[in-house]
Amino acid sequence: MNHFPLFADLKERTAVVVGAGLVAERKIALLRAAGARVIVSARAAHPQVLARARAGEIELRLGEFDPALLDEAWLAVAATSDRAQNRRVADAAAARRLFCNVVDDPELSSVQVPAIVDRSPITIAISSGGAAPVIARRLRERIESLFDPALGALAALAQRKRPAIRQARPQLRPRRDFYDWLLDGPVLGALRRGRAGEAEALLDQALAARNPPPAGKVLLVGAGPGDPGLLTLRGLRALNEADVILADRLVSPAVLALARRDAQVIDVGKAPGGPHESTQARIHALMVSHARQGRCVVRLKGGDPMVFGRGGEELQHLKRHGIAYEVVPGITAALACGAYAGIPLTHRGHAQSLTLATAHRQAGASGRDRPAASGDGGDGRTRVYYMGVERLPELSARLLAEGHAPGLPCALVENGSRPEQRTLHATLGSLAHAAQRHAIRSPALVIVGAVAALGPDLAWFGETVQAETASAGDSAARQQAAA
Template sequence: MQLFPLFTDLRGRTALVIGAGLVADRKIHLLLSAGARVVVGAHAAHPQVQARAQAGEVELCLAPFDPAWLDEAWLVIAATNDRALNRRIADAAAARRLFCNVVDDAELSSAQVPAIVDRAPITIAISSSGSAPVIARRLRERIESLFDPALGALASLAQRKRAAIRQARPDLRTRRDFYDWLLDGPVLSALRRSRADEAEAALDQALSQNTQAPAGKVLLVGAGPGDPGLLTLRGLRALNEADVILADRLVSPEVLALARRDAQVIDVGKTLGGPHETTQARIHALMVSHARQGRCVVRLKGGDPMVFGRGGEELQHLKRHGIAYEVVPGITAALACGAYAGIPLTHRDHAQSLTLATAHRRAGAGGGTVDDRPGNGQTRVYYMGVNRLPTLREQLLADGLTPTTPCAIVENGSRVNQRVLHGTLASMEALAHAHAIQSPALVLVGAVTALGMELGWFGQSLHAQKTCRPRENMQQAIA
């Protein structure tokens, strides 16, 4: 390796920054966060640095560079825009055997400031040895997404309890197992929910009971509409915590590819016309069974688990059986399909309300559409409606919508094979049949759907040859 990685304790020690522009201010901020005594020398200072000096955060010396400034320094940072001056500073530091970082100049630097992932007291530093700082920055962005923000709080708690942990677990192997339990069990989960007292109580109880067997839990995770880039950071971390993943049919392979490699993946997807209740009962049984074996179970659902995903029923089942659970929201299909089709679900001029509904209802749960009598400014989004277009059309016409009301169907929303079909309430069934539209697909109804013909930016757009222009469709719908 070209550089020796080293973490330095600068608390109360002098760090000298030469230069007082915005670049220098960013280094000053990092040094202050590490507890350093910061001295800044420059012939002129940016107002932000002057404000720091006035607030007593730094000591500011406005004068030409003087090598004597280095006499009390432990670390030197040269942040001027004069390379000749930066070289003089680096030479003066080398003569005193001081490490010097020359910003954006690896050749003159004897020390470099890495890209940092801060989960204090845990710190992750990434360096490209000065050869490609942009790559180091991009790596930092990726690593940021993998590490739970609550890890810092966990490390601080473990540090406070270190003596108690060593006393209760004198054997190195059992102590390592206990730290694994801290990462996988209820302590981190409680800290993630901002319940520090609950986390400490769980740790103390585990120590007093002399047990480190992990308690099982279930995470209901929304996988989003299919594009892996729309998976939330918390969802990504859940996939990397999972021992078992119960995956729906609508979860894309690209999202599953992000999961922990050794996780057991079980397909629990429901097929169209299949025995849904039997499948749901199996899902309930699998969640409870694996959680009771001490495993972290991720129930992975397309979209959001609490929007037409039977998430509420699954939480009720877990609650009845005493299983710990968390919910990780996902981007629901209505939001994603609208965005990727260029259809604003609300619009100040044309749509002041939004209704999300399912075209598929449980027997005995009440028939018809939701009670949302049409107004001029309404958008309706129907989940699971593409196979019920005739019934849906008749219900909407009965509700008072006109046959010329603009509609759209978004098939495979946000995925590489997305198709958006534009038409009207009268023509949509025939168009869907002509283009062989298949599930998963979302039906959107309302004046704003016509905007997708001019604002669409992703995937393939389909519409009848004689379809009115978007503005004309809108005016017809509003009229």
């Protein structure tokens, strides 16, 4: 090791910062967060530093640096743009055997300030020894995504309960197992939901029991539309916690590749036109069975689990069977497909409301979608239809019959956000014919409304196809609507 890592307790101890620009302000903020008493020496001060001084957060000494300021200090920081001045500070600190950090100057520094992942009281520090601070910051960004924000609250609770844990689990191995249960079980989940009282009660119940109960739970996770970069940080952590993953057909292989290597992946996808109800019953049974065996089950759904994903039904089933669960939202297909196709779903000049609907209707379902105004500009509303590719003729005919103009702009986004994305632009009257001609296949989303006309100009991702003016298609759609 080029440097010996340390964590310094600076609470109520003096740290001297020389310099009062924006770089110095960042160091001041870190020192204040650690509870240090901060003295700042500078010839002039940035307004943010002046504001701290006026608020009484720091002591500001304007003028030339006086080495005597370091006599009572525990740490010195040199953060000026004058290297000669920084060297004077470093020399004065060395004469007092005082650690000194010179910002962006490892040669003059006797101590480095690392990139920090803060889950207080848990702190993770990453340092390159001043050789490549940008790499250290990039590593910090990656590590941030792996650690639950609630870990700090869990560590604080464990610290407070440490005497009780030692008393209830005097042997080292059972005590280690209990701490493993704290990390993997329902206590962390309760803290994540902001329920500190529930978390403490769960911990106390487990301490009173002879052995911790199985930590089985189900995480209902939205995988997003396919681009793994659109998976949420919480979704990524869930995939790394999973013992079992129940994956839908629309979850992309790139997202599954982010999961724990030893997780059991079970394909529970539903093929279009297949026996959905029997498949759903199997999913319910698998969730309950694996959770009751103490496993962390991730129910991984394309898009968002609560938008046309039957997530509500699955939560109701888990609730009835007493299984702990959490929901991790994902980016739903409407938002992703619109964004990746360059189509703003709302726009001040074109659409002031947004409707998400499914083209699938249960038997006996009703409800008409009449426009408030006719014409190619639509009614100031964007409609997005999920699962509509197989029912495009029916959907187009219904909208035409309800009074929407054949020239109303439409878009079909196939494989939205994935490398093979295609966006087909057409009109309501020609949509079904154009989709057939260009062989659009599921998964694809239908966007209906004036905003769709903005797509060809604003498109930035994937292939964009402009359907030919198809009067024959318009005519056929009108005839079907009339029928």
